[in-house]
Amino acid sequence: xxxxxxxxxxxxxxxxxxxxxxxxxxxxxxxxxxxxxxxxxxxxxxxxxxxxxxxxxxxxxxxxxxxxxxxxxxxxxxxxxxxxxxxxxxxxxxxxxxxxxxxxxxxxxxxxxxxxxxxxxxxxxxxxxxxxxxxxxxxxxxxxxxxxxxxxxxxxxxxxxxxxxxxxxxxxxxxxxxxxxxxxxxxxxxxxxxxxxxxxxxxxxxxxxxxxxxxxxxxxxxxxxxxxxxxxxxxxxxxxxxxxxxxxxxxxx
Amino acid sequence: xxxxxxxxxxxxxxxxxxxxxxxxxxxxxxxxxxxxxxxxxxxxxxxxxxxxxxxxxxxxxxxxxxxxxxxxxxxxxxxxxxxxxxxxxxxxxxxxxxxxxxxxxxxxxxxxxxxxxxxxxxxxxxxxxxxxxxxxxxxxxxxxxxxxxxxxxxxxxxxxxxxxxxxxxxxxxxxxxxxxxxxxxxxxxxxxxxxxxxxxxxxxxxxxxxxxxxxxxxxxxxxxxxxxxxxxxxxxxxxxxxxxxxxxxxxxxxxxxxxxxxxxxxxxxxxxxxxxxxxxxxxxxxxxxxxxxxxx
Amino acid sequence: xxxxxxxxxxxxxxxxxxxxxxxxxxxxxxxxxxxxxxxxxxxxxxxxxxxxxxxxxxxxxxxxxxxxxxxxxxxxxxxxxxxxxxxxxxxxxxxxxxxxxxxxxxxxxxxxxxxxxxxxxxxxxxxxxxxxxxxxxxxxxxxxxxxxxxxxxxxxxxxxxxxxxxxxxxxxxxxxxxxxxxxxxxxxxxxxxxxxxxxxxxxxxxxxxxxxxxxxxxxxxxxxxxxxxxxxxxxxxxxxxxxxxxxxxxxxxxxxxxxxxxxxxxxxxxxxxxxxxxxxxxxxxxxxxxxxxxxxxxxxxxxxxxxxxxxxxxxxxxxxxxxxxxxxxxxxxxxxxxxxxxxxxxxxxxxxxxxxxxxxxxxxxxxxxx
Ligand SMILES: Nc1ncnc2c1ncn2[C@@H]1O[C@H](COP(=O)(O)OP(=O)(O)OP(=O)(O)O)[C@@H](O)[C@H]1O
Ligand SMILES: [Mg+2]
Numbered sequence: 001x002x003x004x005x006x007x008x009x010x011x012x013x014x015x016x017x018x019x020x021x022x023x024x025x026x027x028x029x030x031x032x033x034x035x036x037x038x039x040x041x042x043x044x045x046x047x048x049x050x051x052x053x054x055x056x057x058x059x060x061x062x063x064x065x066x067x068x069x070x071x072x073x074x075x076x077x078x079x080x081x082x083x084x085x086x087x088x089x090x091x092x093x094x095x096x097x098x099x100x101x102x103x104x105x106x107x108x109x110x111x112x113x114x115x116x117x118x119x120x121x122x123x124x125x126x127x128x129x130x131x132x133x134x135x136x137x138x139x140x141x142x143x144x145x146x147x148x149x150x151x152x153x154x155x156x157x158x159x160x161x162x163x164x165x166x167x168x169x170x171x172x173x174x175x176x177x178x179x180x181x182x183x184x185x186x187x188x189x190x191x192x193x194x195x196x197x198x199x200x201x202x203x204x205x206x207x208x209x210x211x212x213x214x215x216x217x218x219x220x221x222x223x224x225x226x227x228x229x230x231x232x233x234x235x236x237x238x239x240x241x242x243x244x245x246x247x248x249x250x251x252x253x
Numbered sequence: 254x255x256x257x258x259x260x261x262x263x264x265x266x267x268x269x270x271x272x273x274x275x276x277x278x279x280x281x282x283x284x285x286x287x288x289x290x291x292x293x294x295x296x297x298x299x300x301x302x303x304x305x306x307x308x309x310x311x312x313x314x315x316x317x318x319x320x321x322x323x324x325x326x327x328x329x330x331x332x333x334x335x336x337x338x339x340x341x342x343x344x345x346x347x348x349x350x351x352x353x354x355x356x357x358x359x360x361x362x363x364x365x366x367x368x369x370x371x372x373x374x375x376x377x378x379x380x381x382x383x384x385x386x387x388x389x390x391x392x393x394x395x396x397x398x399x400x401x402x403x404x405x406x407x408x409x410x411x412x413x414x415x416x417x418x419x420x421x422x423x424x425x426x427x428x429x430x431x432x433x434x435x436x437x438x439x440x441x442x443x444x445x446x447x448x449x450x451x452x453x454x455x456x457x458x459x460x461x462x463x464x465x466x467x468x469x470x471x472x473x474x475x476x477x478x479x480x481x482x483x484x485x486x487x488x489x490x491x492x493x494x495x496x497x498x499x500x501x502x503x504x505x506x507x508x509x510x511x512x513x514x515x516x517x518x519x520x521x522x523x524x525x526x527x528x529x530x531x532x533x534x535x536x537x538x539x540x541x542x543x544x545x546x547x548x549x
Numbered sequence: 550x551x552x553x554x555x556x557x558x559x560x561x562x563x564x565x566x567x568x569x570x571x572x573x574x575x576x577x578x579x580x581x582x583x584x585x586x587x588x589x590x591x592x593x594x595x596x597x598x599x600x601x602x603x604x605x606x607x608x609x610x611x612x613x614x615x616x617x618x619x620x621x622x623x624x625x626x627x628x629x630x631x632x633x634x635x636x637x638x639x640x641x642x643x644x645x646x647x648x649x650x651x652x653x654x655x656x657x658x659x660x661x662x663x664x665x666x667x668x669x670x671x672x673x674x675x676x677x678x679x680x681x682x683x684x685x686x687x688x689x690x691x692x693x694x695x696x697x698x699x700x701x702x703x704x705x706x707x708x709x710x711x712x713x714x715x716x717x718x719x720x721x722x723x724x725x726x727x728x729x730x731x732x733x734x735x736x737x738x739x740x741x742x743x744x745x746x747x748x749x750x751x752x753x754x755x756x757x758x759x760x761x762x763x764x765x766x767x768x769x770x771x772x773x774x775x776x777x778x779x780x781x782x783x784x785x786x787x788x789x790x791x792x793x794x795x796x797x798x799x800x801x802x803x804x805x806x807x808x809x810x811x812x813x814x815x816x817x818x819x820x821x822x823x824x825x826x827x828x829x830x831x832x833x834x835x836x837x838x839x840x841x842x843x844x845x846x847x848x849x850x851x852x853x854x855x856x857x858x859x860x861x862x863x864x865x866x867x868x869x870x871x872x873x874x875x876x877x878x879x880x881x882x883x884x885x886x887x888x889x890x891x892x893x894x895x896x897x898x899x900x901x902x903x904x905x906x907x908x909x910x911x912x913x914x915x916x917x918x919x
Contacts, residue, residue, distance in 0.1 A: 056431055056435070075434070075439075075440070076431075076435050081437055085435075088432060092431075092435075094424070094425045094432070097428075101421050105421055105422060105425050105433070108418065108438055109436075109437035153436070290695070337875065340879045344878075346691060346692065347619060347691075347825075350621055351817065351821050351874065351878055354814065354817065355814075355821075355871040355875040356871070356875060358868070358870075359868055362864045362867055363868070365864045366868075475810065483700065486693050520707070520710075520711035521707060521708070521711060523703070524704040524707040527704050528704065531685055531686070532685070534685070538688060538693055540693065
């Protein structure tokens with residue numbers, strides 16, 4: 001493995017909501033051009049970790065570096081300007097806006113008007129259904145179409161790093177396969193991916209490396225192949241499914 | 254009731270309704286982006302009124318007074334955001350409501366102390382009190398101007414909200430503020446913009462309001478905020494088309510009771526209209542055009 | 550007797566008494582001061598203290614609803630008005646009534662009732678009005694409900710100002726008998742505090758508080774929450790009407806302006822300053838506000854109606870109160886007392902005194918605050 005500087009580096013990051021610690025002492029790296037999976041049971045803190053990187057949740061300790069410069073403590077609107085796009089859990093599309101307007105909002109950080117229009121065209125070829133539904137309100141799209149829109153909207157900001165939170169949530173296998181096929185090709189477009197997924201085998205199919213999170217902590221990491229054969233992966237899932245993060249007052253160190 | 258009478262009343266509904274719609278829109282915009290029902294919004298109308306009053310009695314031409322009235326309301330709206338509401342970002346609905354109520358009372362007393370506690374008359378251009386005869390209909394210029402200004406403002410606002418990136422951003426922020434920030438929309442800027450447009454709308458509505466009533470007083474903001482609040486709630490708080498619809502429904506209810514009630518119970522026409530509105534809310538507790546998605 | 554002993558020793562009663570006793574002590578102290586300073590029941594201080602005790606009933610009544618449900622009500626001043634007007638209908642001497650209330654039916658014309666029947670009938674009328682209105686209002690979302698209570702205030706004001714035969718319109722009502730003494734006012738203030746504390750710790754009250762703090766219930770309001778709200782609404786409106794009746798039988802003359810915007814603002818400010826969540830907050834807020842008004846009253850001229858002074862809130866006092874309210878909301882959004890009743894603060898102060906400060910555990914009825 002090369003020793004170049006990672007695109008994203010978390011070092012001892014702790015964050016949560018008021019007294020609740022949802023991510024504890026997390027350290028991870030994502031190198032440019034990689035797809036990295038972040039796996040873990042419900043409530044493990046995966047979404048919180050992504051939101052912390054994106055700036056929606058403030059870390060209480062640790063560093064977050066993007067391409068060598070600190071981004072922790074910045075506002076979400078500044079972090080996206082540095083090339084980090086979070087596609088939130090549950091998609092978070094703007095259902096009262098048209099598909100076209102959703103795409104336009106995705107490019108809100110960019111100034112190159114002409115290029116934005118061509119990019120929107122490209123999204124419509126990447127996801128033909130979005131082209132057909134262009135003038136329709138996004139709220140009227142099906143779940144799968146909404147997920148495609150959410151991905152396309154994130155791509156519109158031309159991110160260096162995409163944080164994807166459960167893109168397969170609630171979708172039929174055929175649609176999931178289609179979306180993952182698209183995700184696999186993201187590094188070719190110069191987009192690095194940190195992917196949170198419940199569907200372990202799918203995620204490890206497209207990822208080169210992965211981390212496993214349980215009870216607010218990163219407990220395991222390795223290449224996709226290593227993780228796939230790790231016997232205790234199952235245990236991490238089953239064993240910690242009921243764990244909830246403890247309040248800082250009693251559980252803090 | 255004859256056809257021409259019905260036509261006459263329809264024009265009244267249109268003219269009153271467009272004033273209410275403008276007021277309601279300004280309230281709904283700010284509610285959309287920060288969950289605040291700005292009770293001090295009525296005082297923006299008062300600021301417009303006092304600006305126009307102070308300028309016209311000092312011989313400033315009406316047109317300039319109108320422009321300044323709208324400008325001052327806009328600036329005041331922006332100042333409110335900066336001084337009173339920015340420290341209260343993310344506060345609960347109740348806290349925000351109380352805070353704006355307190356701000357409203359502060360401003361009313363500032364007007365009382367600095368201008369006058371008494372009602373003052375204000376004279377508009379003479380044309381506004383004249384009427385136009387179209388067939389069987391007698392239409393006052395006031396109504397015509399109100400309807401035209403209201404329609405123009407509605408069209409401009411619609412174009413802005415649908416066509417410009419800023420407008421789309423504002424609608425996006427109203428639907429889901431956090432995700433809007435993830436798209437790079439700046440929280441401070443979008444909220445400030447909402448207050449600016451809200452101030453502009455209050456200013457325009459204020460000019461119409463003062464021209465119609467012909468007077469200004471420290472507590473005059475109560476009625477506009479009341480109407481705007483009612484209109485946005487019947488329309489579905491948070492929905493912009495709802496705010497417009499609510500404005501017209503409220504105007505129709507008020508005019509309806511003025512027309513049908515006998516003279517002896519005429520003073521109760523407003524209470525009746527309010528009862529009707531509460532009855533509407535009983536059947537549609539979320540308003541007529543409730544937004545489907547919720548804020549995050 | 551055994552049942553009574555069991556009740557007293559129950560956890561619920563212990564909480565109630567722990568909270569209510571210090572408040573009752575404060576109220577009784579106010580009464581004693583008034584009774585000692587003005588044994589003849591005259592003078593400005595006496596008036597101030599009695600009006601304060603009545604104000605406590607009004608604010609505690611509003612706390613019972615808004616404090617537990619988290620929903621603002623602008624409408625409670627309307628119920629105070631209902632209490633005051635109903636009292637006038639049944640207590641003003643017949644000769645005057647024929648003049649000022651020509652619309653009253655014959656059987657009401659003849660009524661010249663005393664304190665207790667007037668209180669009862671006013672409370673009943675207030676409760677009835679709230680029961681009818683509540684059917685529509687209580688199942689709305691908090692925003693719609695806030696608007697509807699404001700609508701209610703405006704409707705009531707419209708009725709008081711225009712229903713000439715029953716209210717004498719904007720000219721106002723006079724010649725009520727003086728029945729409210731400082732003992733009576735204090736008795737009802739204590740009762741109001743006790744009832745509000747009991748409600749706060751009751752199952753219905755706790756459910757209402759839970760609905761306030763649970764974000765999910767904001768969208769879909771369950772049947773049990775609507776019932777709890779309805780109960781709180783009717784009870785607090787009835788208590789407001791009772792306070793209106795006490796107030797009318799002390800101030801003797803009033804008009805529709807006494808139950809409107811300025812009064813609503815004063816009551817809400819008291820609640821915000823002291824803290825919505827606690828009954829003690831209502832009392833502390835009422836006290837602070839009364840003092841502010843009293844101090845500033847010297848600066849300005851007094852309100853005057855038919856030669857009898859009425860609590861008229863003047864510009865400067867109102868402005869300063871509004872400023873204080875705004876600052877409290879910004880810097881101490883849960884009010885001065887926040888989540889702890891007076892007893893909690895007493896324990897806190899005692900612990901700090903003896904042990905140099907120990908962390909205070911929240912009340913039994915609270916969810917731990919922030
Ligand atoms: N806004 C919030 N306020 C308080 N606690 C929260 C909030 N959001 C999440 N949590 C808590 O933080 C913990 C981690 O949540 P998070 O959403 O990060 O888990 P997750 O790994 O993404 O789970 P899932 O797979 O179900 O999406 C959970 O216990 C959750 O209850
Ligand atoms: Mg998650």
